Amino acid sequence: MLGLKSSLSGVVALLLCGQVAFARAELPEFTALVEEASPAVVNISTRQNAPQRNVAIQGQIPDLEGLPPQFREFFERNIPQMPRNPGGRQREAQSLGSGFIISADGYVLTNNHVVADADEIIVRLSDRSELEAKLVGADPRTDVALLKVEGKNLPTVRLGKSDDLKVGAWVLAIGSPFGFDHSVxxxxxxxxxxxxxxxxxxxxxxxxxxxxPGNSGGPLFNLDGEVVGINSQIFTRSGGFMGLSFAIPIDVAMSVADQLKADGKVSRGWLGVVIQEVNKDLAESFGLEKPAGALVAQVLENGPAAKGGLQVGDVILSMNDQPIIMSADLPHLVGGLKPGSKAELEVVREGERKTLQMSVGVLPEEGDEVAIDADAGVERSSNRLGVSVVELTAEQKKALDVRGGVVIKEVLGGPAALIGLRPGDVITHLNNQAIDSAKTFTRVAKELPSNRSVSMRVLRQGRASFITFKLAE
Structure with a gap:
């Protein structure tokens, strides 16, 4: 009997060892990837000459006492020091980041915020050699910058496809956090x-x-050793890593880099609309089966969307057969199109599905917002929403690019106060009906249903959005 127990114990031990060995075999092995990719990952430092000014250092300078000598020396060398010549007019600002070489002749990708406003950019290779880099171009909207160093037969990374990346897949980063080169x-x-x-x-x-900090601009690799992203941002309350990191997809970054290399600037597709998320209440008010798509809150005059027949209140469900689940999906898709290309939109308008064709324009520079003078107008109207409104003047309609609407003169309380309406807000649509006058607004407000989600389109400082509310019995 004792021999049987011993045999069984041995079998169990073998099975457990086998499970451990199997689990160990399932874990990824990064050593070969790191050895292959590390030589093409670089450390980037910048210098900027700026006017001397009185500055206050925010945050906490670490206490160096009690640290081992090698760490104390590192921090003393890398922590920015306060200027020692108060009478001088120039100071030297330094930043530290990462990057990676994408071509043997010396093109380097990094983040725009790593090299922004730099007077000098230094790229340090894995062999500790340093090269001065020239800024080929940068794109603040994507936070991508393209650098060029003089060199031949430089080590390069292999580029992958971020579109092929799966949620749950293993990935690896190499960079210089806090100045520690080639940390993995x-x-x-x-x-x-x-x-x-x-x-x-x-x-x-x-x-x-x-x-x-310091990883910015460095590569994100898949298990095949291909770059699938550029590490760019973190979510943090402490200033350090908290488990949420964000990388720019390499497909987006290389599209930007190719345009910077060819033209020195980036052109993006543009429709000329302001959109917002479709939540549960908005979906109910627009008669949608579920909250999905991008709700058109504003259509800019003479823009591509206006010329293509898109209207305020349309809900965009797909573009070029690609579904729009979240409203943020639309700018990603439109921005990736070349100006002049065609876009086919599937929209829901007043409960019916329609297909619209339009030509994509070029994204312009951001313009100033238009302010509203709440004292303009003559006709007033009060209603059960708890607001006093006046009609828009012709000048205001032209400035806001609207055909009608009323501006809130006073918030008296009630539902208007609860949903955050303010004096100066312009109401252009209520319960899916266009508001062309104070009289129309009063009539529509009087007929609003109770205990059902009702939508209202509001312009605030030139920006349009739909909000929802419910009126009690």
Whole structure:
């Protein structure tokens, strides 16, 4: 009996060893990838001469006492020092980042914010040699910059396709966090197509790879050793890594780099619309089966969308057969089209599906917003929404590029106050009906249904958006 127990214990031990060995075999092996790719990853430092001014350093300078000598020396060398000549007029600003070589003749990709406003850019290779780089061009909208160093037969990375990347796939970053050259960190792809505030033209790759200051501009590799992204941003409350890192897809970055190399600038597709997310209440008010698509809040006069027949209140469901699930999907797709190319939009208008054809324009520089004078107008109207409104003047309609609407003179309370309406807001649509006068506004407001989501289109400082609310019985 004892012999049987011993045999069984041995079998269990073998099975457990086999499971451990199997699990170990399933984990990725990065050593060959790092050895192959590291020589093409560079450290980037910049110098900028700027006027001397009184500055306050925000954050906390680390206490160097008690650190081992090698770490103390590192921090003393890399922490920016306050100017020692108060009477001088110039100071030297330094920044530190990463990059990677994409061609043997010396083209280097990095982030725009790493080299922005630099008077001198130094690229340090893995063999510790340093080369001065020239800025070929930069694109702040995607945060991509293309540099050029003089060299021949330089080591290069292999480029992959970020579109082929899968959520859950292993990825690896090489860069210079806090100045520690060629640091390697690994993780998985957490999500794709992420939109960040004020970043409308980049469908970011989200990862849990440890990225810190100094990693910016460095490459993100797949397990085949191909670059699939440029590490660009982190979400942090502490100033360091918190598990949310964002990379620019290499497909987007190379499209930008090719245009910078050829023309020194980047041209993007543009429709001339202001869009917003379709939430549950908006979907109900527009008669949609589910909250999806991009709701058109504003159509710019004489823009490509206006010429193609797109209207305020349309919900865009797809473009060129590519579905629009989140409203942020649309700028990614439109921005990737060449100006002059054709776009086919599937939209829902007043509950019916329509297909529109239009020619894509060129994205212009951002213009100033138009302000509204809330004191203009003569006719007033009060209503159960809790606002007092006046009609727009002809000048205001022209400035805002609207055919009608009313401007809020006073918020009296009630639903208007609860949904955040302010004096000066312009209401152009209510319950999917265009508002051409104060009289029309009063009539539509009086007929609003109770206990059902109702939409309202509001212009605030020239920016349009739809909001929803419900009126009690």
């Amino acid at each position: 960190t690994a993780g998985i792809v957490s999500a794709k197509g992420r939109s960040l505030p004020n970043e409308n033209y980049v469908p970011f790759i989200q990862t849990d790879v440890a990225i810190n």
